[in-house]
Structure formats: structure tokens, C-alpha cells
Amino acid sequence: MSKVIGFLEEKLVPVAVWIEKNKYINGIRRAFIMLMPLLMIGSIFLMIQAFPLPAYQNAMGRLLGENWKTIFDIPVTATFSMIAVYVSFLVAQQLAKQFELDSIAVGLLSLASFLILTPLEKTTDFGEVLTFQWLGSKGMFIAMLIGLGTVIIFRFFVTRNIVVKMPEGVPPEVIRSFEALIPGAVILTVALLLRIFMGQTAYGTIHDFIYTVLAVPLKALGTSYIGSLLTVFAISILWSVGINSGSMVNGIIRPFWLENQVENIAAVQAGQPLPHVITEQFFDMIWMGGVGATLSLLIAMLIFARSKQIRAVAKIGTVPGIFNINEPVLFGIPIILNPIMLIPFNIIPLVFVTTQYIAMTIGLVSRPLGVAFPWPTPAIISGFLTVGDISGAIMQIVNLIIGALIYLPFLKIIDKAAKQEEDNEMTEEA
Helix, strand or coil: CHHHHHHHHHHHHHHHHHHHHCHHHHHHHHHHHHHHHHHHHHHHHHHHHHCCCHHHHHHHHHHHCCCHHHHHHHHHHHHHCCHHHHHHHHHHHHHHHHCCCCHHHHHHHHHHHHHHHCCEEEEECCEEEECHHHCCHHHHHHHHHHHHHHHHHHHHHHHCCCCCCCCCCCCHHHHHHHHCHHHHHHHHHHHHHHHHHHHCCCCCCHHHHHHHHHHHHHHHHHCCHHHHHHHHHHHHHHHCCCCCCHHHHHHHHHHHHHHHHHHHHHHHHHCCCCCCCCCHHHHHHHCCCCCCCHHHHHHHHHHHCCCHHHHHHHHHHHHHHHCCCCHHHHHHCCCCCCCCCHHHHHHHHHHHHHHHHHHHHCCCCCCCCCCCCCCCCCCCHHHHHHHCCHHHHHHHHHHHHHHHHHHHHHHHHHHHHHHHHHHHHHHHHC
16 A cells, blocks of 8 residues: 555655646636635525425425515526526636736626627617526636636737837736737637637637537536546545645546536426436545544444544544545544545545445436535535435435445554554553
8 A cells, every 4th residue: 555655755756746736727726616606695595596495496486476485586696597607707807817927807808709609699679688598607617718718818919018008107906907909809809819710610609619519528427327436546546645635636627516506406406306416516426524424434433443542533524524624534543644544535426426426326316406505514414405305414314324434444453553552651650
């Protein structure tokens, strides 16, 4: 096992450090982090609308009228159905910050480019209005690409000083706004030319082209059972050598989870079966206690540990662990770089993905509604919120028990060694 750890430190750590420092990946990751509060607010309105209790539904109908759900559809639509619009701005804005560019100007240019490239649908004799088809989750991937492209073009002009120069004494805000004129004009012109060019192809729009050629295959891989196994394994194996990998890995794959989440929400609104098992909330149900599902380990420690050291770590780590903070356990036992504990630490998330995926696929457990909630939400509560009924909570309880049983034999090894060391110290003192 020590050779495996040495290999990981030698081969994976440099890659992880590169990813962590990559400005483009950081820009996308930070954009989606900024988006999460908006999605949580939209999720609250969705839960008010879709809470699966007949008595509640009837009471709301009597209180607010038969069409009460349409009222709560409005904020849900304004958040989830417009998500590509927000992504087009935030990705460019956050990436521009990485390169110390005018982030607001770049964000607005990206948004304008996205709207130029978005197909229009004629609905009245008075003009055209934007269709929602590409403003929601389906347009999110192209929105990210537009954001990245906008920053690249803008940075090209600024770094080469190809900008409108203003005389001395002009306020900095005015200087920055005029500096955006040339790169901005080029960016919007490129977007318009691309719109015209794609209109002459079989795809018709850049949205259809990107979604068919890139987004669908990548999404299929990232949100499949195999992709889910690879995701949790990547997170846990990097944590094995002390790399805080959750946000790093999630930042890469989150756009595809989010598209599934939005599509599940649309199905909830339409009263249709939920199409997807894999969303970000699927993984929130996995990481009970934090990476490695260490809440299972804490349960085993509290019940079976005999050494003072292990029991002390359990007492210190239980309250944070309930809220998915597990650094006291990771570094208190320790698990990090511990050849014995790293075995269950990496295996258990794979087992949880498997049991949960099968249970949701065959219908024993409901699929994720798409409701977003804060990551410190305790286990069992998070399971209920994820699927909207008790089956999610039961699934987490079952997984907690399975995890505790897998951790137990490895825990006994280190607990026995720690107890023996404590007994020897007491004998020497006597």
C-alpha cells in the first residue's frame, strides 16, 4: 500500500496542482459556486410547489386557489429555465477576474454574444422573442464555451494594447469602458458571423451543433454509472494524499449534473416521471459525513472503539461529522496516508454509488427532484430533501450501516494497536 501512496504522490499530485491552479477551470468552478444560492432559492419555491403530501397539496389549493402552482412556477422558471443566461455572464466574469480584466464588461459581452447566437422564434407580427429552449439547461454548455471564448478574445486585444486610448485626466471608469470598445466590437461581430455561418449548415445553429457533437456525449459519460464511479473514486483517491479534491472534481463535472437537475425539475413541474438518476444531489447523498462517507466510520468508532485515542477522536468528530465536516477524523485517526484506513475510505463511496444507483434505477428509491440545498445538510435529512420522500432517508440509513460494517474490521486493526500502546504505557508508568 505504501508503494501505491508513493505512486499517487508522484503522479497525481502534480496533475491535481495543475488543475487547481488552472485559471480556466477555476473560472468555471467559481461561476457555478456563485450560481448555487440562486438555485437554492429556486429550489425552495419548487419544494413549496411539489411537496409530496396530499393533505398539504389540498390545503394549499384551498388557501391560494386551484391554480396556485402556477404562481410558484414563476420563480422556478426565472432561476432554472434561465440558467444558461446566468452561466454565460458568470463564467466570463469570473474568468476575467482570474486574468485581471474588466470583469463586468467581459461578462456583459459574453451575455450579448450568447443572445446573438441563440436562435429566435417568431411568435407575433411585432417581432421576435427568445425561445426558452436554449436559455435553460440545454444551452448551458455553449454558454460556458462562449464565456471562455469571450475572455480569450478580450484578453488578446488588451494584452497587446489594441484598445481605444483616452487622454490623461479621464476618470478610470470611463477609460475602462472605452477600452472595451474594440475588443467588444470584435467579439459581437464574431458572434454574428458565426450565427450567419451556422445558419447555412445542416445544424442551423451553434447550439444544435455543440449540443449534438460535444455536450450529449460528454454528459452521457459524466452522468452514467461508470462516470459516477470514476467521479467518487477521483475525489477519494486524491484526498488519500491530502488533496482537497471535492470542489476541484465537482467544478469540472458539475455543468452536466446541473443539466440533469434542471431537466428533473422540469419533469416535476410537468407531472412527468423523472428522467435522471445522476444529479449533484445524488452525490450529496453519498458523502455522509464528508469525503469517504466517514459518518459510517464515526458510528463504528462510537460503538466499537476501545482505545482512548480513537474514542476521543470520535467524540470530537461527531458533531462536525453530522454536518459533513470530517477533517477531525481524516487527520485525527489519521486516515490520510494511512495504508489501512485508505482501503475502506476509497471502497465505500463506490459501494454507495452502486447501491443507490441500483435502488433508484429499479424504483425502490425515488429519483432526485433536483432541489438544491446547502452541503452541510445532515444525512437522512438530505436524503429526504433530495428525493422528496422517506425512501431517500431510508437509503442513507441503509448505506450508513453498510459503510459502518465495511469500516469495522479496519477500525478494529488500528483500535487494537492503539489500545495495546495505551496499555503498555500504563504498565510502564506502574
